Every structure is written in C-alpha cells, then in structure tokens.
Amino acid sequence: xxxxxxxxxxxxxxxxxxxxxxxxxxxxxxxxxxxxxxxxxxxxxxxxxxxxxxxxxxxxxxxxxxxxxxxxxxxxxxxxxxxxxxxxxxxxxxxxxxxxxxxxxxxxxxxxxxxxxxxxxx
DNA sequence: ACACTGACCACTG
DNA sequence: CCAGTGGCCAGTG
Numbered sequence: 001x002x003x004x005x006x007x008x009x010x011x012x013x014x015x016x017x018x019x020x021x022x023x024x025x026x027x028x029x030x031x032x033x034x035x036x037x038x039x040x041x042x043x044x045x046x047x048x049x050x051x052x053x054x055x056x057x058x059x060x061x062x063x064x065x066x067x068x069x070x071x072x073x074x075x076x077x078x079x080x081x082x083x084x085x086x087x088x089x090x091x092x093x094x095x096x097x098x099x100x101x102x103x104x105x106x107x108x109x110x111x112x113x114x115x116x117x118x119x120x121x122x
Numbered sequence: 123a124c125a126c127t128g129a130c131c132a133c134t135g
Numbered sequence: 136c137c138a139g140t141g142g143c144c145a146g147t148g
C-alpha cells in the first residue's frame with residue numbers, strides 16, 4: 001500500500017468486488033472472501049475495506065457481516081456514517097442491522113458466477 | 123525474521 | 136443450543 005503500485009492480491013480483489021456491489025444492495029465479508037478464496041478469509045475483506053476507507057470508490061458501507069449487522073461502523077469517520085450512507089441508498093437500517101437483509105443481499109458468487117453457494121438444506 | 127493481530131465464518135464438541 | 140477453536144492473507148511491532 002505504501003508503495004505506489006499495489007501488487008495483485010486479496011486486498012485488490014476484495015476492493016474490486018466491493019465496487020461491483022449495486023447501489024441499494026449489500027454484501028458480506030464472508031461472501032466476498034468465499035468468492036475470492038474461501039470464507040475463512042473474511043477477516044481480510046474487512047481489513048481490505050479499512051485499507052480502502054480513504055478510497056471513496058469503494059463502498060465499504062455496503063459490506064456487512066453475515067447477519068447483516070454493521071460490524072464495521074466503528075472504522076468509519078463517525079459511528080453513524082455507515083448507516084447514513086446506507087439510508088441514502090434506500091437501504092433501511094434498524095438498530096445497527098440491515099432491514100430485509102436477505103432481499104438486499106448481493107452475493108458475488110451467485111451474481112457473478114451463477115452458482116448458488118448455498119445448497120438447500122437436506 | 124518471528125509472533126501477533128484483525129470490520130469474520132464455519133465446523134466441532 | 137452454546138462455547139470453543141482453527142483458518143484464511145497481509146501488515147505491524
């Protein structure tokens with residue numbers, strides 16, 4: 001990061017995927033991580049967002065944890081910044097959680113590859 | 123160069 | 136059902 005050129009890596013990819021999230025939709029760290037590598041790299045996605053917090057082109061506010069909670073709001077300029085940004089995009093937020101999260105959920109795997117990562121329960 | 127940490131998730135017991 | 140633990144990648148001390 002400090003270097004002018006960013007080597008291709010998880011960060012770059014995660015930020016790139018974040019930019020693909022349509023306005024008014026939200027995604028999760030795990031989904032993005034799973035799309036890039038595995039769900040276990042979810043932590044890095046959050047970190048990538050933090051690294052990109054200076055980059056306004058990366059809608060980090062559209063990325064929440066798996067239960068639709070604004071877990072990363074503490075890393076924004078202000079605690080209410082993330083929620084405000086979401087509300088501006090018609091994304092309802094209630095008590096720190098995305099309303100109708102299931103409907104607004106944008107899964108890169110499902111949307112970009114067409115493969116349903118969540119096989120129906122047996 | 124080693125160890126630890128981090129906006130998380132899924133699997134085990 | 137709740138608690139515990141491993142794991143992923145990159146950056147920092």
